[in-house]
Amino acid sequence: MRDDMVRRSDVIDSFLADAGWAIAARVPMGADWSTRRYERLTAPDGTRAILMDAAGEGAAQVPPFIRICGLLRDAGLSAPDLFAQAPPQGLLLLEDFGDDSFAALLERGDDPWPLYAVATDVLAHLHDRFDPASAPDLPCYGLPLFTAQVALFADAYMEAADRPLAAAGRAALDAAWVAVLEPVLDSVPVSLLLRDYHPGNLMWLPGRPGVRACGLLDVQDGGIGPVSYDLLSLLQDARRDVPDTIQATMIDRYLLARPGVRREAFLASYAVMGAMRHARILGRVAQLAAGGGKARQLAFLSRVWRQFRGAIAHPLLAPLQSFMDEHLPPDGAVAHILGR
Template sequence: MSVMREDVIIGFLATAGWGDAVRVAMGADWSTRRYERLIQADGAKTILMDAAGDGVGQVAPFVRLCGLLRDVELSAPVIFAEDQGQGLLLLEDFGDDSFAALLERGDDPWPLYGVATDVLSHLHQRFDPGTAPDVQRYDLTLFTKQVALFGDAYLDAAGNPLTPAGRRALDEAWVRVLTHVLGIVPDSLLLRDYHPGNLMLLDRRGVRACGLLDVQDGGIGPVSYDLLSLLQDARRDVPDDIQAAMIDRYLVSMPSLSRDAFLASYAVMGAMRHARILGRVAQLAAGGGKAKQLAFLSRVWRQFRTAIAHPLLSPLQSFTDQHLPPDGAVPHILGR
């Protein structure tokens, strides 16, 4: 961090009344954001989010999405102080008990996945997309833009860069598949990165026991997306019985939702999410990415192959079979 940036932070903390707090670094995530825990002499705590550079543009959406989640009585951080122009926020401290840490410690996964699934049911039953016209829409344009990284980065890393004709064929395949499923399930608030690393166990009752973080990329989109993100996690294997039980649990709570329509949307959202992550990890690999992130590649490739086996995704399966080997060139990308 530059001296100039540190001076900006010191001034922000002083104005907010936290200038004398002890600052404890908490690290960074996949983006440019950085976090610190601030501790006052009386034991009061808050979290500093430092979104410098390109991250500044994510601050306003984060604040907006947190407000929408709190409006439907879910646990998103309260914002204690903000300087959006400088990319600085002071957030409610949700502690250290992320669902990911608890799973890695060996805690029973069933109640954790259960409450995470119930959060989505609660959100989808109570949130009205019409109340948030300013929030981005996960529509055909945005989805196809986000999945472009698969063609741009993954095929290149696999040693099979696309020709202009190949790129058109891939784009057309995604459009065919997405056009078929967009609109067959309701839209709601889509959080996008809904996985145990972004969920915190809080000492609260019911769905409010699940604290929600990293929501700045959220928008309005299909209700299938976040359950898919939770259960087909790039970072860990979720047992098949938990996946099946949580899908059933969600559908029981949403009796007006067609099971067949939901599962069709779920498969397509899965293929698209996995393809985007494959592109992102391949991009990291090309830039000498961290081993922890590169370790996701084999799992996500398997998830992608499973998703495109759904009949609705036959255009993507045909394209993939023509352009990639059965192992997805994962050993090649990882330099093995």
């Protein structure tokens, strides 16, 4: 393991030397939920950049990240410029957007309304300007991909809840997902879906005008999918409670900016996308719990279960609500999973 670390360090040193950043000061910035690791670099003249180190299998995410950033910049939005890249080695040198993530500002107590407003406007702007036909090779967030993602709930979450599903139960849950997903997938327009659109991945750039004041990070999982998904991701965040008044106002703000989107269809799609996203996160956190996961991530479990139950209360999601009522206690076995 130590030899691998030494070799990786040599690869990074060579990459930085080729990019002209060999003598820059380097400060670790930690990792995210993935295997990616980040460092802030400061050159002698004060210029800064971010090193993204996606080692091993993580290198496969570098080309999609480059591609999606380019599409976002083409749409007039703020995705980081690339100063240097070595995709086969999983290395990128990125524009530094600073430290003011929307999450940090919210935790500091800043007014949430302007932050959620510009983040909502970014989505309306993107959905108005991006033509899905211009990127036919991007992943399609449709029925096969969505049902594959919620399989983690059926496997990891039900196992962690001590309610493992037999073949018949698993088939019933799969059928319930298909029953609720199919009616909404063609009911709203599709556009560029960023997937992890939440305050931790949005950066405040006050020197830029309009929607460009919102910097966009962690976009490598982008694809083509329903326009409701990213607004749901923003407003029903696993990491924080968003007041109902903000949620309702931002939905209205988005729909006002995009009068061609039917409100009833959008709200139905929003509920189904919420159920699907929350179920995937529940499965992922249950995986972490089974492996002795981090307390910071396990702390999301109760909130996400509440969000999931709220989503499946929509009449369109009755098949899922019936399944959950039959197979899980009202608290979703959260206390059991957390070992309480």
